[in-house]
Amino acid sequence: MSQSKTKIVELKLPTCLGYEKVAMSTAASLAKLMGLPGERIEDLKTAVAEACINAIEHGNRLNEKLSVGVILRAEPDALEVKVIDDGSGIKKQPAKPDIDRKMHGEEDPRGMGMFLIQALVDEAEWVAGLDGKSSYVRLLIKLDKDAA
Amino acid sequence: MQTETKSRVDQLTTPDGHPVAVLRFEGDIASTSKDAVLGTYQSLPKETAKLVLLDFTGVDYINSSGIALVIQLLIEASNAGQKVYCFGLSAHFTKVFTMVGITKYAGLFPTQAEALAGL
Numbered sequence: 001m002s003q004s005k006t007k008i009v010e011l012k013l014p015t016c017l018g019y020e021k022v023a024m025s026t027a028a029s030l031a032k033l034m035g036l037p038g039e040r041i042e043d044l045k046t047a048v049a050e051a052c053i054n055a056i057e058h059g060n061r062l063n064e065k066l067s068v069g070v071i072l073r074a075e076p077d078a079l080e081v082k083v084i085d086d087g088s089g090i091k092k093q094p095a096k097p098d099i100d101r102k103m104h105g106e107e108d109p110r111g112m113g114m115f116l117i118q119a120l121v122d123e124a125e126w127v128a129g130l131d132g133k134s135s136y137v138r139l140l141i142k143l144d145k146d147a148a
Numbered sequence: 149m150q151t152e153t154k155s156r157v158d159q160l161t162t163p164d165g166h167p168v169a170v171l172r173f174e175g176d177i178a179s180t181s182k183d184a185v186l187g188t189y190q191s192l193p194k195e196t197a198k199l200v201l202l203d204f205t206g207v208d209y210i211n212s213s214g215i216a217l218v219i220q221l222l223i224e225a226s227n228a229g230q231k232v233y234c235f236g237l238s239a240h241f242t243k244v245f246t247m248v249g250i251t252k253y254a255g256l257f258p259t260q261a262e263a264l265a266g267l
Contacts, residue, residue, distance in 0.1 A: 017178070017179065017180070018178075020211075021209070039239070039240065042238075042239075042240035043240070046211075046240070046244065049209075049211055050211065050212055053211060053212070053213070097248060097249075098249075099219070099248060099249030099250065099252055099253070100249075100252070102219055102223075103219070103222065103223055103226065103253055105223070108216075109216040109217075109219040109220050109223070110212065110213060110216040111212075111216075112212040112215060112216070112248055113211075113212045115247075115248070116212060116244065116247070116248075119247055
């Protein structure tokens with residue numbers, strides 16, 4: 001794939017659980033074209049899946065009249081993925097999941113999506129929309145992990 | 149859109165002669181997998197199934213909702229005095245399970261043979 005300029009791929013997903021797999025496959029294909037190693041592609045797929053699931057479940061509240069936008073930008077040195085929903089964004093970052101608290105019933109077993117996103121990509125940023133909607137999460141994975 | 153989770157139970161024996169219940173999963177493990185994961189686990193006889201193996205060999209996709217179901221299974225197993233081990237996870241999901249801390253409560257093995265030998 002030519003590295004000379006940015007390539008952009010845009011998706012519009014139904015707000016329906018399961019369609020995150022379309023975004024995962026697209027991100028994986030683009031990452032492979034860019035030469036990302038296999039392990040990083042798997043990291044990216046999981047991060048994209050979690051971002052899309054959050055957009056579907058929380059941002060768009062499973063409202064099938066809404067869509068989830070996914071914009072993938074292949075830069076010469078990195079792949080950026082933005083996942084956009086019609087929610088108002090997160091009010092505050094949830095606490096890091098604690099397996100011991102979950103196992104003792106002190107914490108919901110769920111709620112690990114954001115933690116996984118942050119752990120698996122080089123940069124993750126949650127941005128609330130100015131108009132109370134069109135919020136997004138921006139993920140960045142660098143071609144050269146040592147540059148992270 | 150999500151591939152339905154299929155599950156079944158096999159009964160095996162360790163080299164030392166201890167009975168082991170193996171829960172084998174196929175497809176996706178996500179929010180819709182509650183019956184396949186927890187329902188199948190809850191069908192095990194708690195008095196005799198003290199060793200439980202979770203087989204992820206046939207699983208291609210696990211999201212955080214699926215991981216939450218596995219954690220719920222581990223909670224119930226812990227309360228029932230059962231020991232749970234997993235095998236067949238890809239390198240990526242082995243890393244993810246380690247990241248979320250599941251390895252503190254369930255040992256991971258690459259294959260069934262290694263899991264049985266290690267019990």
